[in-house]
Amino acid sequence: MNQRTARRSLVAAALAALACLQPARARAGDVEACFTASEEGQRLRDEGRLREARARFIACGAAACPALVRSDCAGWLADVTARVPTLILSAEDDQGQDAADVRVTLDGAPLAARLDGKAVEVDPGEHVLRFERAGSDPVALRLVVREGEKLRRVSARLAPPATARAGAATPGGGVTAPREDQAASPPASSLLLPIALGGVAAAGGVAYAALGLSARADADRLRATCAPRCAEADVDAVRTKVIAANVAFGVGVAALGGAVAALLLRGPMPAAPAAAAVHVVPLPGGAAAALGARF
Template sequence: MLALVATSLWSSAALADEPAAPEQGSESAVAQCVAAHAEVQKLRKNHQLIEAGRALKGCARSECPAPVLRDCGAWLDELEQVTPSVVFNVTSGGEQVVDSRILVDGQPVELSSSGAPLRLDPGKHTYRVERDGYRPVSRELILFEGQRFLQLNVQLSVALEPLADAPDPKPQAPPATETYRPVPALTYVLAGVGVAGAASFAVWGTVGRSEQDDLEQTCRPRCSDSDLAGVRTKYLIADISLGVGAAAFVGAALTYLLRPTKERPVAVSVEPSRTGVYGTVLFRGM
């Protein structure tokens, strides 16, 4: 499987082939070599390995003192071994993707098929892989010194095309409605209680009156309290029934008169017939 890789940022061959800067006096050249030698050490200590590799060019020139050349040569081999590197393998549906766009830490990276990995400093990095018609993939990774040729497998998936805008539906005329005032169920309940109260009043009042007539014929005017207690109880029940019934009738009347107004759809259909035209009106939500 062919892996797409980024070209290396530096190599030992580049160091060897680069022409030396023109001499500006032996003392000036030595000073530059020593400064580059110190800069490489500083960058190496701060784990800025890519910049350290670039700085090595300043102390690998032929006019540099022998101790500086010896150190820089050793550091060149050391940086080659400890600098992390990655190789991108971008596929989609099991096939290689050769024209993807890769950004590492927000910067675009040019890819080639030369096999050279992308060298990065150790630490945390972010990368993003993009391609027209595919969903971008963004990830993070942490690299350590000496972690070389790490293969990053990226699977791209085809982006779904947006659905075409549906035509606006034709405006529909609002359905025909009518207003009505339904009678609440409480009205019927209260009316029933009122009828029951009136009936109870009539029954208990009649029974009490009948017993009172009997006492007037048998013991009047010497009727005892025990004889009159039954009559008084029946009249009391009749009075209570009358009061409850009257209150129930008043409540039924109020709930009927104050019932709310509502709307309900009306379906109207007209059909011809042999004898003429007839229509149908259907009320819904009753």
């Protein structure tokens, strides 16, 4: 064998050795990747990022990975797959009809380009679903998704923008302004005056009855015992009760009339509150009452 032939043999042997070493190096890299995917999958699973964890467990369960790693990853993959929640998303328009041209985001990230009735996978935890459709106000729903929750139905009701709902389109293409002739309900404070006057009327009626009966009883007693020579003080006492009873009667009638007037004048239109006053003037043998009001 000459020198040239020997050199060729050495080169051929080196190339053969390199060819044998290359698969070994590739296999070593695959094994390292398997262990890395296994560790990352366990970490993501513990953080609740189940969808990402599932992808790692699929990688470490490949045929190129060692048998022990494949076995562990296969078990973890089955567990994570069972724990991944799924949602069925739907939306309705303002007429109650199903809407398919709706885009949905999950915590700001795209989740569904349109609604096709198929279940979508999400990670467990608290999320914000946002439904968006052209010509409608977006709807945001906050919900807590639980591990292992499957086929949970989540629906949104979409409505036209608020500016479109403010007025209805007319046949001529215009917009009908909201009605302004509907009065608001009167406040509860407008009932205070009628209630107060009603209470005064009731008190006046009770006082009139009590004083009148007492004065009548005293007068009957005087007629039976000393009339017509009764003491002036006793006669004045009976007369005072009669006057007081008449005054109470007048006040009660005036208050009752004021309560009725206040109820009739209570209206929804904004206006200065009516001022009502009751004037009672004692007169010999009775009293005069008058109701005055300022509008």
